[in-house]
Amino acid sequence: MRSWKLAAVLAAVSLLLAVALAAAQEPVRDFSQLNTRLKPGDTVWVTDAQGREVKGEIVDLAPDSLTLKAGPARRFGPADASLIRQRRHDPLWNGALIGFAVGGGLGLAMGNFNGSWDWGDAAVGAVIFGGIGAGIGVGIDALIPGKKIVAYRAPTPGGAPPARLSIAPVVTPRVKGLAMSFGF
Numbered sequence: 001m002r003s004w005k006l007a008a009v010l011a012a013v014s015l016l017l018a019v020a021l022a023a024a025q026e027p028v029r030d031f032s033q034l035n036t037r038l039k040p041g042d043t044v045w046v047t048d049a050q051g052r053e054v055k056g057e058i059v060d061l062a063p064d065s066l067t068l069k070a071g072p073a074r075r076f077g078p079a080d081a082s083l084i085r086q087r088r089h090d091p092l093w094n095g096a097l098i099g100f101a102v103g104g105g106l107g108l109a110m111g112n113f114n115g116s117w118d119w120g121d122a123a124v125g126a127v128i129f130g131g132i133g134a135g136i137g138v139g140i141d142a143l144i145p146g147k148k149i150v151a152y153r154a155p156t157p158g159g160a161p162p163a164r165l166s167i168a169p170v171v172t173p174r175v176k177g178l179a180m181s182f183g184f
Helices: 004-024 031-036 092-110 120-143
Strands: 043-048 053-062 065-069 071-075 080-087 146-152 164-171 176-183
Touching: 031 146, 043 065, 053 071, 120 146
Parallel strands: none
Antiparallel strands: 043 053, 043 080, 053 065, 065 071, 080 146, 164 176
């Protein structure tokens, strides 16, 4: 019995780790591979070689160019685009699931409201409050815009990814100093 519970927990943790690893995809570094991440109709943010950002809808995607509808159509080649980002929306089903769990838990707790546990009241409460919670969860999830993920990052000279150093002051009544972050 105990080994069955351990196996179930390990399976759940493995599934969660696999989903997290699949979501953390590296950006493509070859412009000809953009079609593996993007398609015509997607909205993207392109940072050009001078550091200017252009938001637009992809009209055409070829191995050597990307054409955006951003006012007048703009065409970017591998030498013109240093970074391309795309917004990925959060799926609505997880908001429904979280809302159902919270509402259902509240409904189950209501089954013990008068001091004596009644499974019938608890089940009805779990279904009713779970449904209300699922609706609220979907509504909240729909309001969250999602994250911008990097679909393409131009290769740096030498092929190494760019290193980033960020320094910010930290000033509070009790602490004064610098916060540093280094990424590569």
